[in-house]
Amino acid sequence: MKSYFGNYFTSSGSMPFESTILVFDKNLSIGYKRADGSNAMESWLLKDVETSFDLGRQLSRIRNNKLPGAELQIEGNDAANFIHSVQAEQQKPWHKKSSGREWIRNGALLVGILGLLFLLYLLIVPWLSEKLAGKISTQTEKQLGDAAYDAMRLGGNEDTAASYIVNEFFGAMEVPTPYSIRITVVNDNVVNAFALPGGRIVIYSALLKQINSYPELAALLSHEFTHVNNKHSTKSIFRRLGSKVFLGLLFGRFGTVTSVLVDHADNLKSLKYSRRLEKEADMDGLNILAQRNIDPQGFVDLFGNLKQASPGSELPEFLGSHPDIDKRIGYIKEASKNITVKENEQLKAIFEKLK
Template sequence: MLKKFKGKYFNGISSASLEASVKFINSNNEICFQTENGDLFFWDISDIQFDSYHNLIEIRNKKNLDAILKIEDENFIRKFYQVLKRNKALNLHTRLTNLSFTKISIISICILSLISLMYFYALPRISDQLVSLLPDSFDNQLGEIVMDTYIFESSIDTEKTKYLQQFASELNLENTKPLKFSVVKSDEINAFALPNGQIVIYTGILKGMKSYDALVALIGHEVAHVNKRHSIKGLCRDISGYMIISLIFSDINGIMSILIENAHHLKSLSYSREFEDEADKYGLKILIKNNVNPNGIIELFEQLEKVDNSNNMEFIQTHPLTENRKKNIKKIISESVYEIKTNNNLTSIFKKLQN
């Protein structure tokens, strides 16, 4: 015998309701109900629309949306959802709202985990792929904007800039684009590379160096940031949300506009551990290739570690110095084959840079 449920039927014409006896028939493919005045209705499951309010459900037929069947019965509601699910007529929202607290918690944890995975792993890689869409000419444009905006002519030490350019010309840096060097008159311990091949070194970091080995290491490190487009990649990662939206609409000009608007971040951009490790290894490679003592990079690390004034540590803020970086490089040096040759030209120029 089919179970019957009690409900109230509103015909959409009168505001008064009629008592109704409701049941599922035809293998649960239809809802059948009879009102107190004897009217009999058959509503196909595929024609049904409904709203639920805790223990109350309001059912309508798409063929007559003015009429409403209201049922306040937990057993009917449970049966109703089972019928809808069996007939694949239950939408996602309804399924979710009827899940238990435990299931909702599990789904929430899974969604949060997926978002975290996307943020920490997928987005950086997608952002790096976006960089390949940008032409090298854009790197040049962005670097020039930063130089024109933040490096004033009066702050450039023209004589030492000339010496630094000479120093770099003595080295095989394996650079992928022309490099231009500048020395800024400042006690600040800082150096940075811009995507256009501009490398800026402050007198504050030069004065603290004990040998030209450390300067070669620093230059090699900064050249890596240029060659690997680390500044552009880092900026893309920082604004990856905007970048993804532009990519979806295939708006490369939009991507370039966003980057230009955020160009001021380039000078103070903090490189990731991944980028710093890559630049350390490249700097070490340059030392070995030019027959310079590879421990020059260790000397550079030790110089930076001795600086106590945190307000004067923009280089450390943008190039995070960790114990692991130093340990990793020491390990690579111990496993490397190299030959050290004194370079008198580098020695001479380095002395001029320190005066």
């Protein structure tokens, strides 16, 4: 038995599913997640399988004669060679097959291994990726975040004047951090903001226009800053990309990790965090405001104004990727009761430059 990672096309022209492939004596099993997130497993008989090696793309291509259009693609030629050798073994007389006397004894063991590998792929690998992500250096995070940012090609739409003012605003907040925080304002009608590993924060101009006071801007920046400073962005990205990142982290191949992030750069604009990480970003962000006597109502107003500005039940993308708004407003109000508020003339003056 051999295992591989590859892409599964269920029909001609379909989008591929990342999959785990196990090749046995008489069949191969394909484990993958459907588009709705549910787990799926298929089994192909090797007698129905044709293999070829795409020299130009360096891929093993595996097709099922009983499922027109269905295809597996696996890097390298090992998968094609191994399946071909297994098929040749099956053509031998029974007494000459190397596996003939062992298949009953090994059947139960292989089923157990299949279940273990499938569980490893779906559950343990993403968890381990997140844990390993928490150990990488800030410099490595910066390299990963910069590569993802460059792949998004947002620089051509940057509002440089607004970016300068927002960076001046955050600098005046004097938040200690080992990261070099770089904030970019991008001209776009999408109401969104997001953080990347290593210190980059992106705010779309449409979101900035919805902000009416300097405490709101301070709340937004403190929240996104916490995603950076607490490695939320790095951990969530690595958990989401799972096995693709895990092997690169495990063997120290950060070039591989960077390549994966670049390939998925556009998906990082709407990265969703767990409820635990969102609450941590809210509460640590609120603590940043409290330490500077900035009105915590900025958090409440930020969420409330964005929710009211959305048409009907359609939420802005920023709120769509930061769910449970009413519950978050509730615990922020509760935690804000004893915070002392003082007007910050410096932050107020910088904020007025944006209007």
